[in-house]
Each structure stands twice: as C-alpha cells, then as structure tokens.
Amino acid sequence: MKNLNKSEDEEIISKITGLGTGVVEDIAKHKNPSIQIPQRGIGNVDFNSETNLLTMGDKMSSRSFFNIAHSKKFLQTMLIASKCKDFVGRGKTASIRELYYQLKHTISGTKENTFDDQSESDPLIVDLETSLEVLREELHLKADDKGTLIGNIVLEDSGDVIDCSKLGRSGLAIPSIIEHYNFKKIKADYVLVIETGAMFDRLVEEKFHLNNNCIMISTKGQAARGCRRLVNRLHNEQNLPIIVFTDGDPWGYYIYSVLKAGSMALAHESARLGTPGAKFVGMTMSDVDSYGLENVTEKLKDVDKKRIDELLNYPWFQKKEWVAELKLMKKKGVRIEQQALASKSLEFVAEEYLPEKIAAGTLLP
Amino acid sequence: MKNLNKSEDEEIISKITGLGTGVVEDIAKHKNPSIQIPQRGIGNVDFNSETNLLTMGDKMSSRSFFNIAHSKKFLQTMLIASKCKDFVGRGKTASIRELYYQLKHTISGTKENTFDDQSESDPLIVDLETSLEVLREELHLKADDKGTLIGNIVLEDSGDVIDCSKLGRSGLAIPSIIEHYNFKKIKADYVLVIETGAMFDRLVEEKFHLNNNCIMISTKGQAARGCRRLVNRLHNEQNLPIIVFTDGDPWGYYIYSVLKAGSMALAHESARLGTPGAKFVGMTMSDVDSYGLENVTEKLKDVDKKRIDELLNYPWFQKKEWVAELKLMKKKGVRIEQQALASKSLEFVAEEYLPEKIAAGTLLP
Numbered sequence: 231m232k233n234l235n236k237s238e239d240e241e242i243i244s245k246i247t248g249l250g251t252g253v254v255e256d257i258a259k260h261k262n263p264s265i266q267i268p269q270r271g272i273g274n275v276d277f278n279s280e281t282n283l284l285t286m287g288d289k290m291s292s293r294s295f296f297n298i299a300h301s302k303k304f305l306q307t308m309l310i311a312s313k314c315k316d317f318v319g320r321g322k323t324a325s326i327r328e329l330y331y332q333l334k335h336t337i338s339g340t341k342e343n344t345f346d347d348q349s350e351s352d353p354l355i356v357d358l359e360t361s362l363e364v365l366r367e368e369l370h371l372k373a374d375d376k377g378t379l380i381g382n383i384v385l386e387d388s389g390d391v392i393d394c395s396k397l398g399r400s401g402l403a404i405p406s407i408i409e410h411y412n413f414k415k416i417k418a419d420y421v422l423v424i425e426t427g428a429m430f431d432r433l434v435e436e437k438f439h440l441n442n443n444c445i446m447i448s449t450k451g452q453a454a455r456g457c458r459r460l461v462n463r464l465h466n467e468q469n470l471p472i473i474v475f476t477d478g479d480p481w482g483y484y485i486y487s488v489l490k491a492g493s494m495a496l497a498h499e500s501a502r503l504g505t506p507g508a509k510f511v512g513m514t515m516s517d518v519d520s521y522g523l524e525n526v527t528e529k530l531k532d533v534d535k536k537r538i539d540e541l542l543n544y545p546w547f548q549k550k551e552w553v554a555e556l557k558l559m560k561k562k563g564v565r566i567e568q569q570a571l572a573s574k575s576l577e578f579v580a581e582e583y584l585p586e587k588i589a590a591g592t593l594l595p
Numbered sequence: 596m597k598n599l600n601k602s603e604d605e606e607i608i609s610k611i612t613g614l615g616t617g618v619v620e621d622i623a624k625h626k627n628p629s630i631q632i633p634q635r636g637i638g639n640v641d642f643n644s645e646t647n648l649l650t651m652g653d654k655m656s657s658r659s660f661f662n663i664a665h666s667k668k669f670l671q672t673m674l675i676a677s678k679c680k681d682f683v684g685r686g687k688t689a690s691i692r693e694l695y696y697q698l699k700h701t702i703s704g705t706k707e708n709t710f711d712d713q714s715e716s717d718p719l720i721v722d723l724e725t726s727l728e729v730l731r732e733e734l735h736l737k738a739d740d741k742g743t744l745i746g747n748i749v750l751e752d753s754g755d756v757i758d759c760s761k762l763g764r765s766g767l768a769i770p771s772i773i774e775h776y777n778f779k780k781i782k783a784d785y786v787l788v789i790e791t792g793a794m795f796d797r798l799v800e801e802k803f804h805l806n807n808n809c810i811m812i813s814t815k816g817q818a819a820r821g822c823r824r825l826v827n828r829l830h831n832e833q834n835l836p837i838i839v840f841t842d843g844d845p846w847g848y849y850i851y852s853v854l855k856a857g858s859m860a861l862a863h864e865s866a867r868l869g870t871p872g873a874k875f876v877g878m879t880m881s882d883v884d885s886y887g888l889e890n891v892t893e894k895l896k897d898v899d900k901k902r903i904d905e906l907l908n909y910p911w912f913q914k915k916e917w918v919a920e921l922k923l924m925k926k927k928g929v930r931i932e933q934q935a936l937a938s939k940s941l942e943f944v945a946e947e948y949l950p951e952k953i954a955a956g957t958l959l960p
Contacts, residue, residue: 322800322941323796323800324797324937324941325793325796325797325934327793327932327934327937328793328797328934328937328941331891331932331934331935331936331937331938332937332938332941334890334891334938335890335938336890372793372796374792374793375792375796376792378768386763387762387763387764387765388763388764389763390761390762390763391761392761392762392763392765396755396756396757397752397755397757397767398751398752398753398754398755398757399752399753399770399775400752400757400767400768400769400770401767401768401770402762402765402766402767402768403743403765403766403767403768404765405764405765405766405796406792406796410764427739427740427741427771428690428692428693428737428739431688431690431737431740431770431771432689432690432693435687435688525699525700525701526696526699567692567696569690569692569693569696570696571696572689572692572693572694572696572697573696573697573699573700575697576687576689576693576697
C-alpha cells in the first residue's frame with residue numbers, strides 16, 4: 231500500500247543510495263568511511279522568530295567506521311538505511327519497533343548482536359532523517375497513532391472516499407501516516423484542535439462542529455506526528471485557520487507550542503510538522519476571572535511551577551501575551567482544566583465560551 | 596443526542612427516583628436515612644467457572660446520614676444520583692470529570708466544599724452503579740474512549756450509516772459509549788481484537804481484514820469500556836467469534852482475561868462488558884519454540900515475574916492451558932511481543948502466523 235507518490239519514493243531511494251555510494255567510494259580510496267550527521271539537542275536548535283519555527287542549527291558531527299567509539303553505530307546506521315531503502319522500494323511501511331526486530335540478529339561467527347535494544351535504533355533513525363533531510367514518514371517508518379477527526383471534510387484514503395461529517399459520534403481514527411490523504415472537499419471555516427478526548431466528546435455531543443461549521447481534531451494529550459502533520463496540511467494546503475484549545479496549565483501550553491512551532495527533538499521537521507499560523511483560544515488565566523472560575527481551579531504543584539519557569543525561558547514563549555499568561559499563572563498559583571467549564575453548565579463551552587471567544591477574536595498568538 | 600432508547604432511560608430514572616423515595620420515607624418516619632451498597636474489592640468478588648465471568652458477591656454495606664463517618668459521603672451520593680437523573684432526563688451524557696465539576700461547590704453558609712477532588716466522586720459513582728444495578732453508561736456517564744475499528748461491518752451511529760470497510764487505512768474511532776450503535780450489516784466471519792496500535796496498523800497495511808473477511812479492533816493497551824462493550828455486543832448479538840491477539844506477557848494475558856471474564860473493579864458489569872466466548876490466538880510461550888523466536892524475546896523483569904505469580908493465583912487463570920503457559924514463561928524467563936514476529940518478515944504475521952493458527956484452531960480458552 232503506497233503512502234507517497236512514486237517520484238517522492240524514488241527521490242528518497244536516491245538519497246539513501248547516495249549515502250551508501252559515499253561510503254563505498256571512501257572504501258575504494260582506502261579512506262576511513264564516514265558520514266556527516268547534524269548535531270541534535272538544545273545546543274543546535276534555534277528559534278526563528280520570523281517564521282515562528284524551531285529550526286536545526288548547522289553544527290555537524292562525523293561518524294566513522296575506524297573509530298572504536300563509532301564503529302558499531304556506523305554499522306547500525308548502515309543497516310537501518312539499507313532496511314529503509316528496502317521498505318520504500320517495496321512500498322511497505324513499518325513501525326520503529328518492527329524495524330528494530332527486523333534488524334536484530336546475532337552477527338555470524340560472533341556472539342555480538344546487531345542491536346540489543348530499541349533504544350539503540352531509535353536515535354539512529356533520527357540521525358538518518360537529519361542527515362538525509364527527509365521525514366521519518368518518507369523513510370516509510372511509522373510512529374504511534376493517536377487522535378480523532380470529525381467535521382465537514384471529505385477525504386480520500388487509499389481509494390476510499392470518507393465523509394467525516396457522516397461518522398456519527400465516533401469520528402475517524404487519525405493514523406500515524408497521513409501523507410496519502412487526499413482532501414476532496416472541505417466546507418469548514420476553521421479547525422478546532424482539542425487537547426482532551428473528553429472535551430472532544432462533549433463538543434461532538436453538542437454538535438459544535440455542525441453548528442459552527444468547523445473540523446474538530448482531538449489530540450488526546452501531546453499530539454502524535456500524524457495529527458501534527460494533518461493540522462499542518464489543513465492549514466498550508468487548504469488555508470484553514472487553526473484554533474487550539476487546551477487545559478490552562480504549562481503542559482497544555484506546551485502542547486500548543488509544539489503544534490505551532492515544532493519541538494526540539496524534531497526541529498529538523500518543524501516546517502512539515504509545525505503550524506506557525508495556529509492561534510490559541512484557551513484555557514487562559516484571564517478566563518478564570520472573566521468567567522468566575524476561581525472555585526474550580528486547582529493549586530499548582532511543584533512540578534507545574536518548575537515547568538512554568540522552563541516555558542518562561544524558551545525563546546518561543548517570549549511573546550508578551552504568553553509571558554503575561556505564565557506570570558499570572560504563577561501569581562495566582564493555580565491551573566484550570568478544559569472540563570472545569572462544566573461547572574457553569576454542560577453546554578456552556580459549546581454555546582458560550584468557544585463561540586464568544588472565537589467571534590471576538592480574543593485568541594493568543 | 597440519545598444514547599439509549601427511551602424506555603431504558605425511563606427505567607433508570609425510576610430506579611434513581613426509587614433510591615430517593617426510600618430516603619424521603621426514612622426521614623418522614625424519623626428514621627436515620629440509609630442506603631444499601633454492595634461491598635467491593637477482592638473480598639466480595641467471585642469467579643463463576645460455569646459462566647466464566649467475575650461476579651459480585653452479596654456482601655452489603657449500609658451508608659447512613661447520621662453516622663459522622665458516612666454523612667458527607669451520603670450527601671455526595673445523593674448529589675451524584677440527582678445529577679445523573681438530570682443527565683438521563685435531558686438526554687445528555689457527561690464525563691466523570693464533568694460530573695465532578697458540575698457538583699463541586701461551596702455549601703452556602705459554610706466553608707465546606709461538596710467535593711474537593713475527583714477521587715471523592717469516582718468511587719461513589721461505582722457505589723451508585725452497583726446499588727442500582729445499572730451500567731455507568733446507563734447513568735449517562737462516560738469513561739475515556741480508546742480503540743479503533745475496521746472491517747466488514749456497516750453500523751448506524753446517531754443517524755449516520757458507516758461502512759467500516761470503506762475507511763481507508765484510518766478506521767473508526769470507538770467512542771466511550773457504543774450503546775447507540777445499530778448493527779446494519781455484517782459480512783465478517785470473526786472479530787480479531789489486537790492489543791497494540793502498531794500491530795493493528797501492520798494488519799491494516801497487509802489488508803488482513805479484507806483478505807480474511809474479519810473485523811479488526813485495536814484496544815491500544817487495556818481495553819476501554821466502549822471497546823469491551825462493543826466486543827460483547829458483536830459476540831452476543833451477532834454471534835461473531837472473538838479472537839484476541841496480545842503480547843506474550845502477563846500484561847497481555849490480563850488484557851485478554853478482562854475482555855473475557857470481566858475485571859475485579861467492574862465485577863458488577865461483567866455480563867455486559869465481559870465475553871466468555873472469546874479465545875486467545877497468541878503470543879504464547881509455545882510460539883517461541885514453534886516459530887524459532889528465542890532470539891527476539893526479552894528477559895522477564897522482576898515486575899513481570901511478580902505479575903505472573905498474581906495471575907497464577909487468580910481463579911480465572913486456573914485452566915490447565917493457562918497454568919502451563921504461565922509456568923513455561925517463568926521457566927523460560929522471557930516475554931515476547933507481537934511485533935517480534937517482524938523478525939521473520941513484515942508479512943509473516945498476516946500471511947502465516949495468524950491464518951495458520953486460526954485455521955488450525957490452536958487457540959487458548
């Protein structure tokens with residue numbers, strides 16, 4: 231079953247072949263075979279305040295075969311590259327755990343395993359992604375899937391045409407790879423991205439997506455890659471505004487920032503996984519006062535306070551609205567959940583809170 | 596939006612009203628108002644080896660208003676009962692967190708809150724379920740949703756007719772309440788229930804559901820209530836065989852046992868959430884030898900060993916096949932994952948392992 235079109239697959243194969251050819255040429259010239267890999271981690275991640283995206287810096291590391299500290303990793307990287315080429319060539323996809331199991335074996339004539347644990351293969355996949363400048367999905371590797379979609383959108387998935395406004399109260403399960411989705415018809419005005427499954431259920435029950443002509447996506451916590459890529463494509467290809475609705479705590483705000491600016495771990499993929507145009511509707515600390523919700527807040531725990539301080543240090547949280555919000559949270563010493571809006575009435579979130587805030591445009595950047 | 600039919604809703608309302616009437620009558624007679632609640636926990640859970648279901652025993656506790664240790668809980672139980680009656684009457688459903696937020700308030704003239712934490716309301720919901728002998732879903736309360744459905748089944752959900760064989764590689768997200776599902780047309784031969792999302796993805800990619808004419812359900816770990824109820828209904832109402840496929844470890848085996856016999860915490864709902872007719876296809880410890888998978892097993896950790904011993908003590912694991920399996924696991928000292936089958940080939944699970952075992956009927960009871 232295909233995920234990407236033929237020419238993209240061929241380009242990926244040619245990139246992997248290029249990597250291998252370089253190594254073969256090194257060997258022919260009796261040189262120490264080596265590959266160049268961008269450094270990862272906060273030290274090589276920049277925030278571009280113009281694009282509002284986290285990006286990878288240009289610091290590189292070299293991995294060479296005749297370096298005792300590198301040789302096993304070098305071998306493992308080659309094995310992964312070769313297996314991915316095989317997946318792409320055969321039109322197959324695999325989970326990163328399947329990749330590990332496919333490659334794990336004892337090297338003949340030794341007692342040495344190619345891999346002893348998935349923690350050895352996972353970081354090398356990212357090495358390969360960054361050095362080839364490709365998405366994991368383009369290597370035909372799958373992350374876990376999570377998230378649900380419902381609303382006024384007709385899409386084609388592997389030959390099936392799915393009208394997501396006709397899925398009752400169930401919705402479409404968002405798979406780990408959505409590159410193959412073909413958007414056929416979209417009548418929605420915007421996309422509402424919702425942190426918790428329970429709030430998504432509430433809004434489905436209130437028919438919010440039908441009454442407000444929007445597409446709703448539930449991330450169920452931190453958004454999975456398939457979910458982030460879907461939001462990115464709906465915004466960039468279909469010009470749909472993205473409005474994010476999370477709990478009012480540092481964890482919810484970070485979920486928003488990952489959807490918007492990308493993440494540090496995947497900074498090399500920000501342009502395809504991040505959506506800088508996304509806006510934030512709530513929950514905000516200002517909501518607590520505006521809607522009289524003081525009684526249904528919860529005291530910040532130490533771990534929440536520590537996380538707020540971390541967020542205050544991230545360059546991508548330096549917008550004045552967010553600094554004010556985070557400082558107000560510390561001052562009040564409380565957090566608030568999406569579902570706390572139920573203290574007004576079950577319908578309040580769908581009939582007043584969201585429509586009022588969205589109509590007034592009181593969204594955070 | 597309705598979840599249950601009108602007459603069932605009326606029956607629930609009448610049960611709740613009956614509870615309230617009893618309390619009012621006690622008050623009128625100047626008696627100490629009290630309610631009877633079945634005891635919970637292992638001490639009041641029996642395993643019925645004939646039905647193969649965990650059931651609740653008949654030990655009861657009394658909760659009365661003029662007992663200082665009970666009076667707050669008595670008040671809280673009444674508040675929950677009253678709010679559920681309201682939900683059912685209005686045709687609304689709520690998450691158990693929303694219920695908590697709806698009821699949390701400061702009692703006027705005091706500094707006392709009705710509830711300070713959801714951990715106070717959750718167990719009282721179960722009290723109410725057991726004393727009224729109703730399902731949580733019948734009280735219009737929702738648990739979290741989880742799980743995906745795909746295959747040859749057409750169902751009606753809230754007026755929409757959904758053909759689950761035409762959902763591409765995405766599948767239908769299984770909601771927390773599926774009482775309202777109306778099965779329109781089923782051509783499948785059996786239901787395959789799969790523990791991990793990644794294995795579900797693999798089987799979708801291999802078109803296992805189409806090539807083997809089955810319905811596939813992914814539980815993504817321990818099955819949520821909606822998922823368990825769906826499996827129960829497909830078996831009991833549609834006579835579909837249920838085949839469960841989990842990791843080969845005590846955690847996977849427990850996921851199977853909960854699907855089959857019910858759980859201790861929800862023993863009062865076993866008949867509607869458990870499916871005694873379910874069978875188990877793998878992974879088994881015997882598979883490790885049969886398929887030469889020794890090299891892709893993982894060493895048992897202490898926590899795994901402890902869990903195996905617990906399972907060996909549960910009455911519902913006393914079938915000889917399961918005792919043998921658990922003892923073999925201890926003896927080998929290893930566990931094995933579903934995805935370890937990828938060490939043979941990506942297609943192996945779909946083209947050989949599952950079809951061979953299912954055709955041969957080598958399933959565990």
